[in-house]
Structure formats: structure tokens, C-alpha cells
Amino acid sequence: xxxxxxxxxxxxxxxxxxxxxxxxxxxxxxxxxxxxxxxxxxxxxxxxxxxxxxxxxxxxxxxxxxxxxxxxxxxxxxxxxxxxxxxxxxxxxxxxxxxxxxxxxxxxxxxxxxxxxxxxxxxxxxxxxxxxxxxxxxxxxxxxxxxxxxxxxxxxxxxxxxxxxxxxxxxxxxxxxxxxxxxxxxxxxxxxxxxxxxxxxxxxxxxxxxxxxxxxxxxxxxxxxxxxxxxxxxxxxxxxxxxxxxxxxxxxxxxxxxxxxxxxxxxxxxxxxxxxxxxxxxxxxxxxxxxxxxxxxxxxxxxxxxxxxxxxxxxxxxxxxxxxxxxxxxxxxxxxxxxxxxxxxxxxxxxxxxxxxxxxxxxxxxxxxxxxxxxxxxxxxxxxxxxxxxxxxxxxxxxxxxxxxxxxxxxxxxxxxxxxxxxxxxxxxxxxxxxxxxxxxxxxxxxxxxxxxxxxxxxxxxxxxxxxxxxxxxxxxxxxxxxxxxxxxxxxxxxxxxxxxxxxxxxxxxxxxxxxxxxxxxxxxxxxxxxxxxxxxxxxxxxxxxxxxxxxxxxxxxxxxxxxxxxxxxxxxxxxxxxxxxxxxxxxxxxxxxxxxxxxxxxxxxxxxxxxxxxxxxxxxxxxxxxxxxxxxxxxxxxxxxxxxxxxxxxxxxxxxxxxxxxxxxxxxxxxxxxxxxxxxxxxxxxxxxxxxxxxxxxxxxxxxxxxxxxxxxxxxxxxxxxxxxxxxxxxxxxxxxxxxxxxxxxxxxxxxxxxxxxxxxxxxxxxxxxxxxxxxx
Numbered sequence: 001x002x003x004x005x006x007x008x009x010x011x012x013x014x015x016x017x018x019x020x021x022x023x024x025x026x027x028x029x030x031x032x033x034x035x036x037x038x039x040x041x042x043x044x045x046x047x048x049x050x051x052x053x054x055x056x057x058x059x060x061x062x063x064x065x066x067x068x069x070x071x072x073x074x075x076x077x078x079x080x081x082x083x084x085x086x087x088x089x090x091x092x093x094x095x096x097x098x099x100x101x102x103x104x105x106x107x108x109x110x111x112x113x114x115x116x117x118x119x120x121x122x123x124x125x126x127x128x129x130x131x132x133x134x135x136x137x138x139x140x141x142x143x144x145x146x147x148x149x150x151x152x153x154x155x156x157x158x159x160x161x162x163x164x165x166x167x168x169x170x171x172x173x174x175x176x177x178x179x180x181x182x183x184x185x186x187x188x189x190x191x192x193x194x195x196x197x198x199x200x201x202x203x204x205x206x207x208x209x210x211x212x213x214x215x216x217x218x219x220x221x222x223x224x225x226x227x228x229x230x231x232x233x234x235x236x237x238x239x240x241x242x243x244x245x246x247x248x249x250x251x252x253x254x255x256x257x258x259x260x261x262x263x264x265x266x267x268x269x270x271x272x273x274x275x276x277x278x279x280x281x282x283x284x285x286x287x288x289x290x291x292x293x294x295x296x297x298x299x300x301x302x303x304x305x306x307x308x309x310x311x312x313x314x315x316x317x318x319x320x321x322x323x324x325x326x327x328x329x330x331x332x333x334x335x336x337x338x339x340x341x342x343x344x345x346x347x348x349x350x351x352x353x354x355x356x357x358x359x360x361x362x363x364x365x366x367x368x369x370x371x372x373x374x375x376x377x378x379x380x381x382x383x384x385x386x387x388x389x390x391x392x393x394x395x396x397x398x399x400x401x402x403x404x405x406x407x408x409x410x411x412x413x414x415x416x417x418x419x420x421x422x423x424x425x426x427x428x429x430x431x432x433x434x435x436x437x438x439x440x441x442x443x444x445x446x447x448x449x450x451x452x453x454x455x456x457x458x459x460x461x462x463x464x465x466x467x468x469x470x471x472x473x474x475x476x477x478x479x480x481x482x483x484x485x486x487x488x489x490x491x492x493x494x495x496x497x498x499x500x501x502x503x504x505x506x507x508x509x510x511x512x513x514x515x516x517x518x519x520x521x522x523x524x525x526x527x528x529x530x531x532x533x534x535x536x537x538x539x540x541x542x543x544x545x546x547x548x549x550x551x552x553x554x555x556x557x558x559x560x561x562x563x564x565x566x567x568x569x570x571x572x573x574x575x576x577x578x579x580x581x582x583x584x585x586x587x588x589x590x591x592x593x594x595x596x597x598x599x600x601x602x603x604x605x606x607x608x609x610x611x612x613x614x615x616x617x618x619x620x621x622x623x624x625x626x627x628x629x630x631x632x633x634x635x636x637x638x639x640x641x642x643x644x645x646x647x648x649x650x651x652x653x654x655x656x657x658x659x660x661x662x663x664x665x666x667x668x669x670x671x672x673x674x675x676x677x678x679x680x681x682x683x684x685x686x687x688x689x690x691x692x693x694x695x696x697x698x699x700x701x702x703x704x705x706x707x708x709x710x711x712x713x714x715x716x717x718x719x720x721x722x723x724x725x726x727x728x729x730x731x732x733x734x735x736x737x738x739x740x741x742x743x744x745x746x747x748x749x750x751x752x753x754x755x756x757x758x759x760x761x762x763x764x765x766x767x768x769x770x771x772x773x774x775x776x777x778x
Contacts, residue, residue, distance in 0.1 A: 033045050039094070106122075154167065182214055195212065197249070219299075228280055228284055232266060236266045243259065268314055307321050309334065317334040323354060340418040341415070343355065351406060360404075393481045395479040396477075399421075403475065411471050418458075422464050423465060429479070435457060436457065439452075439455060450476075503721040513738075536721065542626055567605040569641065574597055
């Protein structure tokens, strides 16, 4: 740095020079000069040298005592010092050094250097510093040797700190562009446009967007199902149309309550709905369930966020939860059912508004779903019961609960849904019965049925059943009673019926062609066999209702079976009457005439069937079998007459056995006891099977699980034709002779060897006919 040049300092140097001048002359001329200033060194007695980094006015060496050594500014021009780019030169007393410019730092080497070759300065990214140099939501932008702070759209700088950005309220400032059908809601850095309460985005728009356009929620259109003729149903949908015209989003809760009340009234006072066929009832139920789900889903979006529960006077319950989309599980419960699901499955794809989870439980819906079919996994059940399962009879044990979400596509959910259903009946499960979790499945044609695919039972207890499903629909707990086919019993039935048909055909041919046995009893036997033959043939060919739908064919089969079996029993009763005339009143007449026999045998069952069909035609046909329906006591149109005939035949049997005992004693007073017992046994067996007393086992068969009675009843009745053939043909001597005669004629042999026997039989026959033409010859 340069030395001082003021006046006092100069005077001081002059005085020093005069004081030492006198001494100079006496000293050696080579002595060191004593007047060299600071930052210099003595060269000789008359000159001084400035230290490195310093210089005098005269140069490095000077002789003027008034000069001084001043600092050289190496960093100033025209200095040859070059620190390089991005570096600054720093002058020091007698020297200098180089450092990186602000915003730069050396990559390697020391922070202080002397020339460009040692320079490793590079730009510093201040935006990576911690703590951040730009505060809040401001954005840091790095520049060469510096940085700048910027605010993102929707934010502005804080006047007190230009590095700190604060939110700009576009809604209050009027800078938003929300449609007038929406409400502007400010957010940090932006804003969104929300639909008004009771409004929804128009098709093609989403809620809570800057371009959202909304429209008022409207009551969904709901018309009566096509093809269903019902005044009650038409009146209900007229009421729905009135509700649609009067609907206001502000009264959405009241509209839902009125709708539930109207449905309860329809199902409680069903009127002509009761007269609909099962298929029409199921179509109506499918239409009601799907329509209620759609309407409630729509109206729920018009109510404020939160929970809503309503219970009608008929115990129908609606529970709703409406809230913004979120994570985690949600539980919706009521007295009939509870549901647990993940919120993620509740929202529809691309939907940004509130999500809806709801459940509607109805006890009255069971009226329309009664006797509905159940689709089963037959292969799995076959493995379980080790026999083919032909179907199941189901009983509803809980309310029908329909679950609906904002998301209408619930056929396959990302996560399973858990249910807990309250049982309104506590069944005692028997063999081949189980509780199942079922749902009402729409077949795509408007009809529906119960199904179990995608649902399984987790457990049960304390009057409830827990289930899990991978989809949503209308659910209920069913008790299924499986119809497990017994292969052995089915084989016995088919083989026995085939044998019985063959034997009955032989009996019919025998009664028509064998002249020696013609008479009133033979007429009874003939028509009895005809009725049994026709009934057994129809039974074997058409008893099973494979389609499960009770149609015209199945009803016709049931009517014919009803008539044929009643006719067979009537002819059985006439057999008893003939037996009574033969044994008890043998000397008082020949019994009833043929005309009266036919009128009674065919007319009485025709009257019974006609009255039954006219009174309740739907009593014919069942889901599994084409037989009489058990509902409403319709089975008594068959069981009543059969019981009367069986009891009447039993009384005739007792009287006959008693009279036979007396007559055998009178006619054969010297007969041995063994022979008498044999004759009575044969007669008793004939009466037992011919007069149909084996049906007593059928009348006692109240419990379907009594497999012993089932086997006995099936074997005895399937072989009834065989028993008739043995009793009326093979045990009849005249018939056996005719069979021998036919056999010989077929074989081409002469009949001479039987002439004596035939003559004797003919005389015996003539004697018998004089007493009773219808004598069996047993």
C-alpha cells in the first residue's frame, strides 16, 4: 500500500537528514543507509530496496530519503495476474491470492490459489441447499453463480419476504372460471368447481374439476316389467311416476322413505300378485330389486354427507353412508344385516364425488321369492353326498338384503365383502340340510334364481350367519334340503315298474282271452290292471320334471297320474265289494252289474280330479316331480280318497277272513289244521296285495328320511303288477290250463294228452258256474 506524504511527516525526514548529514562525511562511504523506510532493505549507504510486493516512486531501488515503499496492487490493471474464470483476485499487504467468485466453489484443490492453472471453480446449485433458500411453496431456479425464486400458478410472493410464496384465493378475487352450476372452492395454489348439493356432473364431466358442469339430480325412470299383468303392480308404478314428477333433490330422504313404504304396501297387500305364476313372481322380484338398487343409489347422492338410517312400519330397513372417497374399511349395519367393505371398491371408476354405500333389507320380499330354484354345484355335492343330487328345496331364513354402491359394476370386486345376516328362524338341521349364503342372480332375460357362486359361509352362531362374497347383489341365508338320489332305490323302482308293466300286460291279455274265467270279478281285475298299467307307464315315462319349471306337460302328467291311481283304488274298492258279495252274501245275488262297475270305477275318480283341478289347478306339478303339490293341503285330494278306500278294504278284509274261517269250517269240517292255515294265509295275502293295503306304508311315510319305509313302499307298489299276475293268473288252475294249451299250440304238440284233465276241469267248472260264475278257481 502507498506511504503517507503529509507535511509533518516530511519535516521529520528533513530534520533527520540534516542531523545525519554531518556524520556521513566522517563515515565510510560503503556503510548501510539508516534512513530506509518500512517494507524496504538497505542496499548501501546511499540506496534502499523495496521488499517484494512493494515499490517506490523511483522503482525497486531508490536513493531519495523522502521516498517510501508502497504496496503493489497485483489485482489491478495492468497486473499480469490471471485467476481464471469464476474466480476473484484478492490483494494483500505485499501480495495477493485468488478465490472462487460468490456462487462458485472449487471442485478439488485448496480454496485459495495463485493462478489460473490452480483454478477448479464450478457453479454451486443453491437450490439443493438445506434449509431451502426459497421458502414455502416457492420454486428455486438455479443460475450461473446465483439463483432465483418463483411462485407456481395460483401463488404469489409475500410482500415481506420475496422468497416466500403464499396462496392466491381465486374464488374471492373472482379470477376463477367455474360454471354457474357449480361452487368455487379455493385450494392451495388452485381452485376446484363443486356441484351444488343435489346436483351431479353432466355426462362427460367429473366433479371437482375446473371445467365441471353440473345438472340437478332427477328421479330415475322406472316402468312396470313387460308381460306381467297385475293391477296391484300397475298401481304401484303409477305411484312411482307421481313420485318422479314431484321429486326435488332437497327432499331426497323423504322420497326414499315414500318409495320404501310403497314397496312394503305392494308386497304386504299383494292382491292379484298372489295369482301370478312362479316365473312371473320371480320376474317381478328381479325387476323390483334391480330398480330399487338403481333409484336408491341415485337419490343417496342428493343427501348430505354422513349416515342415514330408516326403518319402516313393516320392518324394512335402509342404511346409507355417504362420504368423500377415502381409504380403509367402512361398516354399514342394521338389525337384519351388516356389511364390511373397503372404501376403494365403493367409488366408480373416474368418479371424484362422494361415495355411497347402502343396504336395503326387506322381509316382505320373501313372498315373491318363495319356491325359487337354486343353482347348485352338482359335482361338488355329488362328492359330498356320494350320490347324484337332483336339486334342493330351499327355505328363506333371513331378510332379503340388497347392497348397492356408487360403483355400479360390482360383478367382480377387487377385495371381498363380508356380511353378517340375522336369522329370523332358528332351524334344526337334519341330514342333507345345510345353511348357505345365496344371492339373487339375474339370468339376463328378466328372470332370476338363487345362486351361490362367489359366496361362501364363514361361520354361524348366536342367531347369525357370516358370509364373504366377491361380488354384490341381493343376498339372503337359505336352508337347502338336498334331493339326493338313491341309486339303489332308483334301480329298484325302474326294474320293478318294468316287471310290473310286463305282468300287468299279461294279466290284461289273460282276462280278455281266457273265457272260462269271465265274470264280474274278472271285469274288476281287468280294469284294475288297465288303470295300474296306464298309471305305471306314465309314472315311468314322465314323473321327473327335469326342467324345474312347472309347465303344461308336467301338469298334464300330474292330472293323469292322479286320475289313474284314484281309478285303480276305486277298482280296488270294487274288488272288495265283489269279494264281499262272493263270500258274505254268496246266496243273495251276483254282485254289481258291469255298467255300474264302470260308472263307479271311472266316474268317481273323474269327479274328484275335476273338482280338484277346478278348485286349484296350480296344485298339479312340482319343481322336481310331476305330482300333486303339497301346498295348501292339495295332496289330500289324493290321500283322502285313498285313506277311505284303504280303511274300507281293511274292514272288508277283516270281515272276509272271519267269514272264510266260518265257511271253511262248515264246508270242510274234517280238514286238518295245517291245510286250513295254509288256505287262510293264501287268501289273506291275496287280499292284502290285491286290495292295495300295501299303500298303508305310503300313508305312514311322513318322514322322507325313513329310508326303510321308502324301500318297503317302493318295492311293494312297484311289484304290484307282478303280485296280481301271480294271484290272478298263476294261482288260478283254469288260467294255468289255458297257458298250457297255448304253450302246446305254439310248440305244435297235440292237445290229446290233456283231454282227460280238460274234461274233468270242464265238469268242475260247470258245477262251479252253477253256484257262482265269477268263482276264481284258486
